[in-house]
Amino acid sequence: MNEILDIRNVTKYYGSGSVVTKALDSISFSVEKGSFTAIMGASGSGKSTLLNVISTIDRVSAGEIMINGMFLNDLNEDELSAFRRDQLGFIFQEYNLLDTLTVEENITLPLNLKRVGLTETQRELKRVSEALGVGDQLKKFPYELSGGQRQRAACARAIITNPALVLADEPTGALDSKNSKALMQTFIMMNRSLGSTILMVTHDPVVGSYADRVLFLKDGRIWSELYRGERERREMYREIMTVSSALGGDNLAGNGGDGDAV
Amino acid sequence: MLFKLAVRNVRRQIGNYLIYFITVSMTVSLLFAVNNIIFSRELSAFSENMELMSEGLTAVTIFISLIVAFVLSYATSFMLRLRKREFGTYLTLGITRRNIVSIFVVETMIICIFALALGMIFGLFIYQGLMAVMMNLLEMEFALSAYSLSGIAFTVVLVICIFIISSLASALYLKKTSINELIHGDRKVERAVKRPAVWFTVTLVFFALFLGSIFACNYFCGIISEGGGAATGFFLTFVVMAVSLVLFHIGLSKSIVYILMKNKRLCVRGGNIFVLRQLSGTLSSSSVMIGFLAFLLLFSVVLSNISFAERALLKTSLERNVPYDIMYSADTGSEYAIPEDQAENIIEKYVKILDKKPYGLYTSGRSDFYGQTRYSGEGYEDTTDVFMPLSEFNLLCESLDCEPLTLDNEFFIIANIPEIQNCNMQDVIFEWNGKEYGYKGLSMQYPMFSYTFFYVVVPDEAVTGMEKVIDCIAYDAENGSFDASALREELSYDYITSDGYQSTACDYRIREYSRQYQNAQSAVLVVGALFVSAIFLLMAMAILALKTLSGLADDKKRYLVLYRLGMGSGEQSRTLFKQTFTFFIMPFAVAVLSSIPTAIITNNIVSTVGMDSLASRIYTIAAVIAAVFVIVYLLYYLATYLIAKRTVIYRNY
Ligand SMILES: Nc1ncnc2c1ncn2[C@@H]1O[C@H](COP(=O)(O)OP(=O)(O)O)[C@@H](O)[C@H]1O
Ligand SMILES: [Mg+2]
Numbered sequence: 001m002n003e004i005l006d007i008r009n010v011t012k013y014y015g016s017g018s019v020v021t022k023a024l025d026s027i028s029f030s031v032e033k034g035s036f037t038a039i040m041g042a043s044g045s046g047k048s049t050l051l052n053v054i055s056t057i058d059r060v061s062a063g064e065i066m067i068n069g070m071f072l073n074d075l076n077e078d079e080l081s082a083f084r085r086d087q088l089g090f091i092f093q094e095y096n097l098l099d100t101l102t103v104e105e106n107i108t109l110p111l112n113l114k115r116v117g118l119t120e121t122q123r124e125l126k127r128v129s130e131a132l133g134v135g136d137q138l139k140k141f142p143y144e145l146s147g148g149q150r151q152r153a154a155c156a157r158a159i160i161t162n163p164a165l166v167l168a169d170e171p172t173g174a175l176d177s178k179n180s181k182a183l184m185q186t187f188i189m190m191n192r193s194l195g196s197t198i199l200m201v202t203h204d205p206v207v208g209s210y211a212d213r214v215l216f217l218k219d220g221r222i223w224s225e226l227y228r229g230e231r232e233r234r235e236m237y238r239e240i241m242t243v244s245s246a247l248g249g250d251n252l253a254g255n256g257g258d259g260d261a262v
Numbered sequence: 263m264l265f266k267l268a269v270r271n272v273r274r275q276i277g278n279y280l281i282y283f284i285t286v287s288m289t290v291s292l293l294f295a296v297n298n299i300i301f302s303r304e305l306s307a308f309s310e311n312m313e314l315m316s317e318g319l320t321a322v323t324i325f326i327s328l329i330v331a332f333v334l335s336y337a338t339s340f341m342l343r344l345r346k347r348e349f350g351t352y353l354t355l356g357i358t359r360r361n362i363v364s365i366f367v368v369e370t371m372i373i374c375i376f377a378l379a380l381g382m383i384f385g386l387f388i389y390q391g392l393m394a395v396m397m398n399l400l401e402m403e404f405a406l407s408a409y410s411l412s413g414i415a416f417t418v419v420l421v422i423c424i425f426i427i428s429s430l431a432s433a434l435y436l437k438k439t440s441i442n443e444l445i446h447g448d449r450k451v452e453r454a455v456k457r458p459a460v461w462f463t464v465t466l467v468f469f470a471l472f473l474g475s476i477f478a479c480n481y482f483c484g485i486i487s488e489g490g491g492a493a494t495g496f497f498l499t500f501v502v503m504a505v506s507l508v509l510f511h512i513g514l515s516k517s518i519v520y521i522l523m524k525n526k527r528l529c530v531r532g533g534n535i536f537v538l539r540q541l542s543g544t545l546s547s548s549s550v551m552i553g554f555l556a557f558l559l560l561f562s563v564v565l566s567n568i569s570f571a572e573r574a575l576l577k578t579s580l581e582r583n584v585p586y587d588i589m590y591s592a593d594t595g596s597e598y599a600i601p602e603d604q605a606e607n608i609i610e611k612y613v614k615i616l617d618k619k620p621y622g623l624y625t626s627g628r629s630d631f632y633g634q635t636r637y638s639g640e641g642y643e644d645t646t647d648v649f650m651p652l653s654e655f656n657l658l659c660e661s662l663d664c665e666p667l668t669l670d671n672e673f674f675i676i677a678n679i680p681e682i683q684n685c686n687m688q689d690v691i692f693e694w695n696g697k698e699y700g701y702k703g704l705s706m707q708y709p710m711f712s713y714t715f716f717y718v719v720v721p722d723e724a725v726t727g728m729e730k731v732i733d734c735i736a737y738d739a740e741n742g743s744f745d746a747s748a749l750r751e752e753l754s755y756d757y758i759t760s761d762g763y764q765s766t767a768c769d770y771r772i773r774e775y776s777r778q779y780q781n782a783q784s785a786v787l788v789v790g791a792l793f794v795s796a797i798f799l800l801m802a803m804a805i806l807a808l809k810t811l812s813g814l815a816d817d818k819k820r821y822l823v824l825y826r827l828g829m830g831s832g833e834q835s836r837t838l839f840k841q842t843f844t845f846f847i848m849p850f851a852v853a854v855l856s857s858i859p860t861a862i863i864t865n866n867i868v869s870t871v872g873m874d875s876l877a878s879r880i881y882t883i884a885a886v887i888a889a890v891f892v893i894v895y896l897l898y899y900l901a902t903y904l905i906a907k908r909t910v911i912y913r914n915y
Contacts, residue, residue: 057826078830085828098820100539105529110827112530121530157827 004164004197005031005054010063012049012220023049025220026063031165036191036198038208040240041217042247047201050217051169054199055088056080068164085113089158089166089196093173096154097142104129104138107157114161128156131194132186148179155186159196166190168200172207184210205244209237218247269372281811281901282337283377285804289330289797290381290421295389296323296793297420298413299396315786322790323420326797331424333801335431336551338370340812342435349436363433370432374425382417392789399573399785400778455546458520465513468506472852475503476859483863487680487870507560508553511849515549533829533837540817540841545848548809552849555802559853562795563887564860569791570883571864573784574876580780584773585662585709586736587613592769594622594730598757599769602735605753609737612749613774617661617738621654623712624728630692631675631718634685648717649728650676655719658711658736667719672702674719680706680870682716694724711736746775799891803898806846810902814909825912834911842906846899854895857888 012024023046031037041047052058054065056072065072068087075083089110090096097106104125111121129135132152142150151171158166168187172180184207190196200211208214210233216224224243228236300316300323342349349362386409393407455461482496519542522528529535545552588609592599600608609615631647632638638645655676656666667674675687688701699720712732754768821834829837861884868876 055826078832081825081828081830081833083828084826088828090826092826095819095823098536098539098823100543100820101535105535105539108530109536109824112532112535113827113829113833115531118527118530 002033003030004033004068005199006064006066007054008064008066010050010053010060010065012046012053012058013061014049023220024053024060027217027220027222028063029215029222029225031197031199033164033197034191034195036187036210036212037200038211038214039199039201039217040203040205040208040214040244041223043203045217046220047203047217048169049220051167051199051201054165055090055167056084085110086161087164089161089163091151091154091158091166091168091171093170097150097157099142101141102138103134103140103142103145103153106142107134107138107153107160110157110161124160128160131189132156146179147175148182151175151179151183152186155183155190159190159194164197166196166198168198170202171200172202172204177206180204180207205237205240208240209233214240214243216243216247223247279341279373280905281804281807281898282341283373285337285800286334286374286377287381287384288800290378290417291384291388292793292796292800293323293327293420294382294385294413294417295392296789297416298385298389298407298409299392299789301410301413301416302393303408303410315782318786319790319793322794323416326794327420327424330797330801331427333805334424335428337805337808338428338432339435340808342366342432343812359436363436366432366436367429370425370429374421378418378421381421382414385417392792395792396785396789399788400781455516455520455542458517461513462517462521463513465510465517468510468513471506472503472510475499475506476856476863479503480859480863480866483867484870487867504557507852508557510852511553511556512549515545515552515848519545532833533824533840536820536824537837537840537844540820541844544809544813544845548845551805551809555805555849556853558798558802559849559891560856562798563853563857563891565791566795566887567857567860567864567880567884569784569787570887571868571876571880573788574879574883575868576780576784578876580773580777582709584771584776585658585711586619587739587773588615588737589771589773590733590735590737590769591713591771592733594733596769598755598767600753600755605770608752609739609749611752612744612746613742614740615737616740619654619657619661619736619738621650621658621711621734621736622730623714623717623732623734624649624651624725625731626694626728630690631687631716634687634690635682635715637715648712648714648731649725650712650717650719651722651725652719653722655711659708661738662709664708667702669699669702669719669721671697671699671721673699673724674702675704675716676708676711676719677704677706677716678710678713679715682706692718692720692724694720695727697724699724744774746772746778750775799894802849803895806849807898807902810842810845811905814906817906817910821910822912831911835907838906838910839903842903843899846895846902850895854888854891857884860884 007030008028010024010027011022014021014023025046027050039047039050049058053060054067056075060073067083070083070087072080072083097103098109101109107129108121108125111124116124125138126135129138132155134149134153134156137145137149137153142153145153154171158168171187172183175183187198187200188210191198198211200207202208212228214226214236215222216226224247226236226239226243231239296319300319349366352362352365353359389409390406397405478499479496482492482499485492486496519538523535523538523542529538590605606615606618625646625648627646629638629642629646632642632645652667652669659666673690673692675682677683683704683706687704690701692699712734750768750770750772753770753772754766756764756766759765817838821838824834824837825831861881864884865877865880868880
């Protein structure tokens with residue numbers, strides 16, 4: 001199998017002493033190269049925690065995580081930094097881009113950290129900025145961009161190093177539904193045309209319906225799983241809604257309740 | 263309720279407040295120490311000169327307190343910015359603006375009370391230290407000095423005034439800021455600098471001007487120390503120097519980042535572009551402050567150098583100006599002169615006379631030598647040349663370890679002011695009693711045996727037939743301190759001046775008296791300069807530290823992004839170092855490097871006045887002062903860096 005990410009029995013506790021939260025409870029799953037996976041679940045179900053342990057920002061309490069053939073448990077802190085730099089791309093809900101840097105400088109920052117030379121940096125910048133349609137915005141500062149443009153710039157930055165895995169935590173969280181959909185089209189494009197493997201956390205069923213595969217979390221466990229297969233996105237959305245109501249998640253039916261909006 | 267809230271805030275923010283607190287405490291302790299010196303009983307008992315000193319120091323402390331109040335209110339605005347989110351939240355929670363102002367005032371008050379207490383405790387020690395310096399300068403026995411109630415009260419009053427002024431300023435800031443600005447203040451990105459190229463030109467031009475003003479300063483100092491008048495030029499130079507220093511720093515702060523950003527290869531390396539962008543905002547928005555701080559620091563460096571150099575100069579010049587313990591010198595046949603044996607009886611009451619050397623100065627009634635100087639012609643008709651016989655001159659030199667002269671039908675000029683060196687004395691052929699005497703040499707290095715601008719040493723036979731104009735006696739007295747003021751008082755007499763006024767004069771120069779007077783004078787200068795420099799340095803460092811720390815809340819988010827992008831904690835530290843160090847070094851570098859030209863210029867002055875032996879001491883003094891500045895700077899920087907590192911750098915293990 002061509003697995004980029006393999007998670008086995010990952011458990012994460014927060015706190016110590018008498019008050020301990022079990023944010024992840026013995027989770028196992030894997031992600032294939034070139035796939036687009038969404039992780040859904042109510043607020044507090046452990047989505048961000050899962051993403052944080054995968055992105056090496058947090059350590060697991062038990063279990064193993066393997067990314068691109070490397071076991072994260074074996075790496076020390078410097079190796080983890082280098083690993084994030086070389087293998088992972090990030091898109092977050094907000095404060096993705098550094099406000100003091102221009103869009104161009106933001107996008108090329110991961111290459112700078114990798115000590116890539118000037119000419120190659122310029123070439124890669126051209127490639128991703130054209131692919132993501134932010135070529136006109138390169139000299140601007142983030143505050144001069146709309147929310148959607150900012151997230152696209154963040155996408156460009158996430159993929160400029162050709163990472164093994166792109167991680168996105170509620171990337172549409174600060175966007176309206178029109179911009180959310182546009183951003184998901186961008187994700188699809190990154191996934192299909194640029195070959196990025198994407199793991200995305202969201203609580204929005206509309207956003208989730210763009211993925212090939214959806215994992216449902218509840219109380220730190222995988223509750224259910226959906227594969228798109230040959231289905232239409234509308235159909236996927238309906239399935240997600242069904243699972244969500246079975247899950248009883250409060251936030252899950254959030255902004256996609258109206259079928260027409262899909 | 264509000265009080266509780268404020269107490270809790272201070273406790274929670276203690277890390278942020280630490281630097282502020284330490285600076286205020288140190289300032290208080292310095293104020294406390296100096297105020298105690300002003301009111302010190304030991305010193306006022308010492309001599310009447312101390313009154314002058316106290317007045318001088320009082321003026322300095324009040325002036326310094328004003329500056330401290332101004333700087334602290336500026337620093338307080340950073341403290342406010344550090345917490346604007348918190349205050350913003352209070353506002354949205356329905357606490358009124360007035361409540362917030364009172365929370366802030368109460369907080370500042372708590373800090374000031376603690377700082378006052380701690381500062382006074384520190385001050386107890388610093389006072390003893392400064393007194394030790396003072397006693398040493400005044401050559402008094404060191405003993406633990408008593409504290410004065412008035413000194414303590416004066417300190418409390420000053421600190422309360424400082425507190426009120428800076429609180430008012432902060433309250434004004436809070437009143438003027440809208441709720442929205444408070445909450446979202448950090449969203450505002452600092453604007454890019456317009457026309458960096460123009461600013462870069464400004465930088466270069468004013469740097470050149472600054473260098474030029476250093477040379478001009480050296481030039482004017484030279485003229486002044488040679489006795490010429492250049493006060494206006496000197497003053498103008500100083501103004502140009504200050505203005506160009508400030509503008510150079512403003513220009514540099516506004517342009518350096520843009521110049522560096524032109525180098526694309528530098529930018530793409532690691533976190534460099536991040537550092538540059540971080541700096542461009544901070545530097546350009548604080549450019550005026552950086553210029554101002556550079557000025558304060560330069561002022562401190564120069565002032566402390568001058569004060570110590572002046573002290574060294576005074577000490578050496580005393581040996582030169584009053585080479586014997588007591589020196590009598592009066593016009594021959596003066597009607598006021600105290601008879602010799604009577605005067606000696608008075609002297610013996612204070613100090614034992616060991617030896618006496620009478621000598622005299624004679625005039626030819628002509629001006630063969632004065633004719634070469636600018637003290638001839640109209641208005642100087644009465645000025646005639648003054649001569650000293652060789653044997654008397656050598657006798658005076660003998661016990662002072664000065665090289666005696668040998669003359670072979672020659673004369674030797676002893677100059678007491680530098681400009682005589684530039685007159686053409688070698689052209690003079692002095693003819694007296696039918697004999698001709700030629701030029702042997704000229705020196706400024708001999709002690710002052712006479713107070714004329716210069717005099718001519720000639721072989722003994724040459725003074726025969728000259729009129730004796732000045733009677734002199736050089737007394738050697740027993741070593742040790744005595745009440746020189748009282749002795750001088752007894753040897754003084756009242757007389758009527760030519761325009762009919764009554765005046766007091768003394769024909770005896772008492773070395774001990776001059777020394778005590780100079781000591782008092784230089785003690786004021788040294789202690790005052792130390793005090794002013796220390797406060798300026800503290801203020802400058804505190805502003806830099808607080809400004810850096812006030813941006814940390816925003817930096818924290820940025821460093822988290824860097825961390826996620828894969829910048830390890832080592833590289834984060836280096837990035838933070840580059841960012842903070844550049845900011846700290848901006849106002850500091852030129853000011854401290856200026857101690858080199860300062861030392862050189864001081865040295866030039868000293869050697870023009872004929873005291874080359876002081877040179878090595880002046881360089882040592884300059885080096886020590888620079889070292890002290892660098893140490894204080896590094897301490898502040900280190901504290902800031904460590905706090906910043908703890909707050910900003912993200913690591914999960
Ligand atoms: N740093 C933390 N310390 C303590 N508990 C945490 C921390 N982060 C998350 N948690 C807890 O872990 C659980 C999962 O949180 P999270 O992963 O953020 O959920 P989601 O992203 O799905 O809303 C929650 O109960 C939350 O309170
Ligand atoms: Mg979350």
